[in-house]
Structure formats: structure tokens, C-alpha cells
Amino acid sequence: MKKIAMFIAFHGFRDEEYTEPKKILETAGHKVVTVSTAKGEARGKFRVTAQVDKTVDEINAADYDALTLVGGPGALEYLDTPKVYAVFKKAMELGKLVGAICISPVILARAGLLKGKKAACWPDGGAEVEKSGGKYTGAEVEIDGKLITASGPLPAKKYGQALTEALK
Numbered sequence: 001m002k003k004i005a006m007f008i009a010f011h012g013f014r015d016e017e018y019t020e021p022k023k024i025l026e027t028a029g030h031k032v033v034t035v036s037t038a039k040g041e042a043r044g045k046f047r048v049t050a051q052v053d054k055t056v057d058e059i060n061a062a063d064y065d066a067l068t069l070v071g072g073p074g075a076l077e078y079l080d081t082p083k084v085y086a087v088f089k090k091a092m093e094l095g096k097l098v099g100a101i102c103i104s105p106v107i108l109a110r111a112g113l114l115k116g117k118k119a120a121c122w123p124d125g126g127a128e129v130e131k132s133g134g135k136y137t138g139a140e141v142e143i144d145g146k147l148i149t150a151s152g153p154l155p156a157k158k159y160g161q162a163l164t165e166a167l168k
Contacts, residue, residue: 002065002167007035007084007104008042008050012074015048016153017101021068021160028164035059037078045072056083061091065167071102071122071152079104085111092146097166101150101159108149109134118144120151 004025008018022032036042036052043049056079061067067088069079084107091098092113100108106125108114114134120142121129129136140155141148141162148166150159 002030003063004030004032004066004068004163004167005035005054005059005061005064006032006068006070007056007079008052008070009072009074009078010036010038010040010042010052012072012077013042013044013048013050013070014072014075014102014153015044015046016156017072017150017159018044018050018070019048020156021099021101021163024157024160024164025167028167030065030164030167033064037081045074056081056087059087061087061094061096064091064096066097066099066163067091068099068163069101069104069107071100071104075102075104076106080107080110085113088113095146097146097148097163099148099150099159099163101156102152105129105134105149108147114147117147118142119147120149122152
């Protein structure tokens, strides 16, 4: 069993970008810890709610096999912060699996973590990926070493499968 920290916006995470990969990872026998900026019940863009297990402040990248960022309209508002950058920088330094879907690869780009990396992203974030030295590919799912990115809600299942495969 591997341990995955899945970061979501406290308000406005994209429902299926959270539920689909989480379900696939848990079905494969992994433990998913839901992380946000506050404890309590986080609300998705549509109907999904999620119980937050830990806050960003409580996360030590060394304690997890993978760390992922969920997209949605609240992602940049809640997760685009120096604290989140620091956690993901540490995760990459430690060689952990890192994932980001939809607009959230922009957070990795702003943290300086996509330089020289291929990345998928919601099309609106492509320029940010390029500006940070990353290569925006326009693919549904992109795998570059221990980095897995996806373009949005449609490939959420493929993204979850890619994460699960990489954790084997």
C-alpha cells in the first residue's frame, strides 16, 4: 500500500478530477489523504464534498509516495501559495511521484518545477507552463519521469490509471 497526498481547493475543486483518480488509487489498495488549506468539508465545483484529512501545514512530503494537485476553479485561488510550492519542491527533491491535473500544473510551473519537463495542462495554462521553461504538449495525459500531468476532467480516469501504474 502506497500513501498519496491529494491536494484540493477548499472551495471549487473539480469534482471528477478528485473522485476518479481517488477511486482508482484506492481500488488499487492505496491510501489517499485529502489535503487542503483548512479542515472540514471542502466543496467541489458541482456537488461533491470531501472531508479534509490534513492541512497543507501538516504535510511532510517525505511521508508520502506521491503528491497530487487537483484542478478546478478554486485551485489557483487556494493552492497557488509558497507553502504548497515548498511541499512540492521537497517532493521532487526526494524523487516522489508528483501529479497535477487541469489548471493545477500552473502551480508547479509557478513553483519552478516544470523547467525542462513535458506537461499537459488545461489549455488556458499552457502559456504559463511554457513561460516557466516547461513544454506544454496539449496531450490528455503526459508522463515525464516521476511527473504525471493531465489536461482536465475528461482524462481524469486515464490520469488516475497513470498514477496507479507509476506507483507499482
